[in-house]
Amino acid sequence: MPLPTAADLAEYAARRTRLMQTVGDGDIVIVPAARETVRNRDVHHRFRQDSDFWYLTGFPEPDAIAVLAPGRKQGTYLLFVRPRNPEREIWDGRRAGPEGAVRDYGAEQAFTIDQFAEQLPQLLAGRERIDYTLGEYPVRDAEITACVRQIRELSRRGPAAPAAFVALEATLHEQRLIKSAHELGQIRHACAVSARAHLRAMRYARPSRHEYQVAAEIHHEFELAGMQPGYGSIVGAGDNACILHYVENDAELRDGQLLLIDAGGEYRGYTADITRTFPVGGRYSGPQREIYELVLAAQLAAIAELKPGNDSGRPHQVATRVLTEGMVALGLLSGDVDELIRTEAHKRFYMHGTGHWLGMDVHDVGRYRLAGKHRPFAPGMVMTVEPGLYVAPGSQGVDPCFHGIGVRIEDDVLVTEGGPEVLTAGVPKAIAEVEALMREARRDGDARRAA
Numbered sequence: 001m002p003l004p005t006a007a008d009l010a011e012y013a014a015r016r017t018r019l020m021q022t023v024g025d026g027d028i029v030i031v032p033a034a035r036e037t038v039r040n041r042d043v044h045h046r047f048r049q050d051s052d053f054w055y056l057t058g059f060p061e062p063d064a065i066a067v068l069a070p071g072r073k074q075g076t077y078l079l080f081v082r083p084r085n086p087e088r089e090i091w092d093g094r095r096a097g098p099e100g101a102v103r104d105y106g107a108e109q110a111f112t113i114d115q116f117a118e119q120l121p122q123l124l125a126g127r128e129r130i131d132y133t134l135g136e137y138p139v140r141d142a143e144i145t146a147c148v149r150q151i152r153e154l155s156r157r158g159p160a161a162p163a164a165f166v167a168l169e170a171t172l173h174e175q176r177l178i179k180s181a182h183e184l185g186q187i188r189h190a191c192a193v194s195a196r197a198h199l200r201a202m203r204y205a206r207p208s209r210h211e212y213q214v215a216a217e218i219h220h221e222f223e224l225a226g227m228q229p230g231y232g233s234i235v236g237a238g239d240n241a242c243i244l245h246y247v248e249n250d251a252e253l254r255d256g257q258l259l260l261i262d263a264g265g266e267y268r269g270y271t272a273d274i275t276r277t278f279p280v281g282g283r284y285s286g287p288q289r290e291i292y293e294l295v296l297a298a299q300l301a302a303i304a305e306l307k308p309g310n311d312s313g314r315p316h317q318v319a320t321r322v323l324t325e326g327m328v329a330l331g332l333l334s335g336d337v338d339e340l341i342r343t344e345a346h347k348r349f350y351m352h353g354t355g356h357w358l359g360m361d362v363h364d365v366g367r368y369r370l371a372g373k374h375r376p377f378a379p380g381m382v383m384t385v386e387p388g389l390y391v392a393p394g395s396q397g398v399d400p401c402f403h404g405i406g407v408r409i410e411d412d413v414l415v416t417e418g419g420p421e422v423l424t425a426g427v428p429k430a431i432a433e434v435e436a437l438m439r440e441a442r443r444d445g446d447a448r449r450a451a
């Protein structure tokens, strides 16, 4: 990970300042870094920093803690980090150490992580609340709660112990919901590379290739850009497209099947989340076309709802209505559309939501409802729009021509003053455009083989 630039450091500092203004001088904010996790025996999973910690610090190492202490004279931003250790660094990689935390990451004071418990009592003294999400990192929970207990025991003589732990939902996560210009630059990049990866998959897919080979094409494009998948890629052909979280990706592609790909790359902590569904053989069959056009109509109608001030529940309501009307027209459901929606009959074929916040986490933070009601959209929010229809194989009472057809179409959409901006428009989704792209790819492939 390259060191943060001056612009990055200014951005992280602005985020911390904003959070400290929100919580006020009575609070102290404690945010731990992620820990390394064992994959098997002495092999670790690839390290991914905790999103909250990364958002506030840009510090890339495990075993660290950020403390924000508003109003503190000796410095409001502290980092506790792993100590330098020449021998371990030969085996496991570079460490910033406390000096690097100050020099390169903008900490006003830095200590080694083993000094955390020792420093904590004085940091907590006089604070009313600790903004800290209990339950995520049990080792840190134990250190912090032990310290609070210690202060409570001594409090008859000294300062009172903080009265409350506050989860970061209402403060930091609301801040993360509205993306800054800096964040949008990174999200746009993640979306552009991910769109290229989907194009590459469309060009590559054909009968007798395998789902994992298509996944490899996608991941190759991510890695060429120094990126990783932001979540487990779903590459499901035929019936597999009807399994929502299908990740085996090991089947052979056959002519006549649809291939559903849900994959997004992560750039500097920000992920894209794109789904396309296209025919392995290059042409949608009649029934596939009918389902696909319906899902596309629902998606376009839902996207149009992402305008500032609109109720954020609207995209799902609109998509559900379009899909349910279509399901009745196709004979998948029968009855009155309002009644079918009221009784949730549509969930037999459309069982998930229409979108979620997107950012550092694929299912990003930020509340969906305020005071029990869907919150209104505001500029800077990024949401996916991803309706689908899934007719499981063997669905009773359904024309067999639809069996095993699963379609989802997913784009990432930024809410702007001027309306919805689709950040993932680089991957075609109109049937004619998808088929033309696949035809062209085959022609190029045939020409290369003939040459």
Ligand code: GLY
Pocket: 231, 262, 273, 356, 362, 386, 410
């Ligand atoms: N890829 C996860 C989702 O679409 O929500």
Ligand code: MN
Pocket: 262, 263, 273, 274, 275, 410
């Ligand atoms: Mn997705």
Ligand code: MN
Pocket: 273, 356, 384, 386, 410
């Ligand atoms: Mn999604």
